[in-house]
Amino acid sequence: MSFSSLGLISPLLQALDALEYKLPTPVQAQAIPAVLAGRDLMVAAQTGTGKTAGFALPLLQRLSTEGAPVGSNAVRALVLVPTRELAEQVHESFRAYGRHLPLRTHVAYGGVSINPQMMKLRKGLDLLVATPGRLLDLYGKNAVKFTQLQALVLDEADRMLDLGFSRELDALIAAFPKRRQTLLFSATYSDPIRALATSLLRDPLTIDVSPRNSTVKSIKQWLIPVDKKRKSELFCHLLKKNGWGQVLVFVKTRKGVEQLVETLLAQGIRADSIHGDKPQPARLRALERFKSDEVQVLVATDVAARGLDIDDLPLVVNFDLPIVAEDYIHRTGRTGRAGASGEAISLVAADEVQQLAAIETLTRQILTRNDEQGFEPEHRVPMTDARGQVLKKPKKPKKPKPGKSQGV
Structure with missing residues (x-):
């Protein structure tokens, strides 16, 4: 099956050819014809399977061939x-897929001035990509209108709920016209997401191109038990011993991110960080430095677990395990993208065993444990069983008290 066989128009095929997209992925092959036909969709697909093209390509086509010209402050697709x-x-x-189409697009999010975003909206937009909080701000300032909204996409909807955007989503959905096409894409589906889909979608086509809550098979995953206080030392040791190139490292807290970056810089290792306390221009600069190989190690909180598209990233390290088990899937999904192989290593301390058990339960796999010589922990990480449950240590038999008859 080729992209041309999916019914895409020539300008899109020309852009795909320049991007060297040869064949559609399974999610693209199923989603593109359905979106072109106007169906609502509920799609479960792993990170790195090409789901963005699955909704972007057909939406661009529909926007370029259907509907009236966009009015002032209006958006046609969101x-x-x-x-x-x-x-x-x-x-x-x-932008890459629609480079040969005469469409107006823009992006809006917090952490930067709202004024340029308001200026872009004045002439109207065919398509706007936005975070819920900033979009609600724009709507509150009458900078955006939804009267011409034809299509709504919720991408990584489960993460939006995890980050506490449910109130913003409710307010926005109430403002959207009821007659619209709605597409819901996500790598994982929790029960709240399924409830959201039920309320939003009309007779949706369900596409599931991967087992629920699974990680990409091409990613080799394993863990190293270590005492918490020695994690930084172990990471630096592994970096040098294995001759690692570029590494994306996930740390639980913003303070922990900066501490690790400080340690790496002190050892002459090129490192930078991304977390919620950094302004957006600084976060984008850190990402660009990493992509251009100016930086060897990019250290991030879970703000970067979704949305970092880095070509040929060979390795992800979980310096700390995530609090929310689903975030493990998205962290590891930064490597092994588009069929490539990758590796995900977790440094696990004894007090993280509950997070480990939750991850193993969610992904239905037990992570292989490999001790690193010289870093064997004093506090052993309890074992987990095939269901990802923490196994209790067997009780030691009581020693008989002196002078008591033992019987036969």
Whole structure:
């Protein structure tokens, strides 16, 4: 099956050819014809399977061939995403695919001035990619109108709920016209997401191109038990011992991110960081430095677990395990993209065993444990069983008290 066989128009095929897209992925092959036909969709697809093209390509085609010209402050298609990084990534995909189409697009998110975004909206937009909070701000200032809204995409909707955007989503959905096409894409589906889909979608086509809550098979995953206080030392040791090139490292807290970056810089290792306390221009600069190989190690909180599209990233390290098990899937999904192989290593301390058990339960796999010589922990990480449950240590038999008859 080719992209041309899916019914895409020549300008889109020309852009795909320049991007060297040869054949559609399974999610693209199923989603593109359905979106072109006007169906609502509920799609479960792993990170890195090409789901952005699955909705971007047909939406661009429909916007260029259907509907009236966009009015002042109006938007014809809207893509909601949970993070600034994902907003930039998705918008860049739309720009790349639609380079030969006369469409007006823009991206809107917090952390930067709202004024340029309001100026862009004055002439109206065919497509806007936005985070919920900033879109609600724009709506509150009468800078955006939804009267011409034809299509709504919720990308990584589960993450939007995880980040506490449910109130913003409710307010926005109430403002949208009821007659619209709605597409819901996500790598994982929780029960709240399924409830949201039920309320939003009309007779949706369900596409599931991967087992629910699974990680990409091409990613080799394993863990190293280590005492918490020695994690930084172990990471630096592994970096040098294995001759690692570029590494994306996930740390639980913003303070922990900066501490690790400080340690790496002190050892002459080129490192930078991305977290919620950094302004958006600084976050984008750190990402560009990493992509251009100016930086060897990019250290991030889960703000970067979704939305970082880095070509040929060979390795992800979980310096800390995520609090929310689903975030493990999205962290590891930064490597092994588009069929490539990758590796995900977790440094696990004894007090993280509950997070480990939750991850193993969610992904239905037990992570292989490999001790690193010289870093064997004093506090052992309890074992988990095939269901990802923590196994209790067997009780030691009581020693008989002196002078008591033992019987026969």
